[in-house]
Amino acid sequence: MPVSHEIPHPAAAEDEAGLVRRAAGGDADAVRRIIKAHNQRLYRLVRAVLRSNADAEDVLQEAYLRAFASLDGFHGEASLSTWLSRIALNAALMRLRAQKRLKRAAVSAGPLDAEIIPFPLASSTDDPERVMAQRQLLRLVEEATDALPEAFRLVFVARVIEGLSVEETAVLLDLPPATVKTRLHRARKLIRARLEERIGPVLVDAFPFAGARCDRLTEAVVEKLGLER
Incomplete structure (x- = not known):
C-alpha cells in the first residue's frame, strides 16, 4: 500500500x-x-x-x-x-x-569491488523456488539502482522507492522541482534499459x-x- x-x-x-x-x-x-x-x-x-x-x-x-x-x-x-x-x-x-x-x-590500493x-524478505519460505526468484529479482533492482549516477540515484530512491512527492524531494535535496522531474525521467530510462535486457518491466519494494x-x-x-x- x-x-x-x-x-x-x-x-x-x-x-x-x-x-x-x-x-x-x-x-x-x-x-x-x-x-x-x-x-x-x-x-x-x-x-x-x-x-x-x-x-x-x-x-x-x-x-x-x-x-x-x-x-x-x-x-x-x-x-x-x-x-x-x-x-x-x-x-x-x-x-x-x-x-x-x-x-x-x-593510490596503491586496488579497486574496491561493489x-x-x-x-x-517478508515472503513465506514454504516455496523455496519463489523465494530464490524474488531474491534474484530484488538483487537486480539493487544493482540497477546502485549503477545510477549519484544525482539520479538520490532522486529515484526518494521519488520511486520511498514515494516522496516532487515537492518533498525538491525540499529534501535542495533542488528545483523541474530538476527533480528531469532527473527522475533520466533515472527511469537508465534503470529500464538495464532491467529490460533480462527481466522486463518490474515493480518491487527494494531495500x-x-x-x-x-x-x-x-x-x-x-x-x-x-x-x-
Whole structure:
C-alpha cells in the first residue's frame, strides 16, 4: 500500500510534537517510536548515497544519535520526517566525502569491488523456488539502482522507492522541482534499459529495513543515548 505524504491531521501533528518532547526528555519509548517510524525512509536515503548496507546502517545510527542530541533545536518549522531526513542525508554525504578522500590517499590500493548484500524478505519460505526468484529479482533492482549516477540515484530512491512527492524531494535535496522531474525521467530510462535486457518491466519494494535489523538499530541508539530498556 503506498505511503501517504499529505499534510498530517492536527491531532497527528500534536502526537508528533508530544513524541518529540518526550524523546527530548529521555523517554526511551518515544525514542523507539520515532526511530521505527522513520527507519525505512532514512535507511533508503542513506543507502542511496553510500551503496553499502553496512555503511548505511552505521551512518544511520550516527545520524540518529546526532538528531536526538539536538532534538531541543527541532521547533517544527519542517516535519520531523524532513528534519531527520536532512540530518541523515548530510551524514551520508559526509561519510561519502571521507571515503573518497581515503581512496585518493590510498593510490596503491586496488579497486574496491561493489558489494551486494542479501536482505530479509517478508515472503513465506514454504516455496523455496519463489523465494530464490524474488531474491534474484530484488538483487537486480539493487544493482540497477546502485549503477545510477549519484544525482539520479538520490532522486529515484526518494521519488520511486520511498514515494516522496516532487515537492518533498525538491525540499529534501535542495533542488528545483523541474530538476527533480528531469532527473527522475533520466533515472527511469537508465534503470529500464538495464532491467529490460533480462527481466522486463518490474515493480518491487527494494531495500527493506525492518524486523530484526530495525529492532537492532533502535536498541543500539537507545543504549548509546543512555536510556533504560
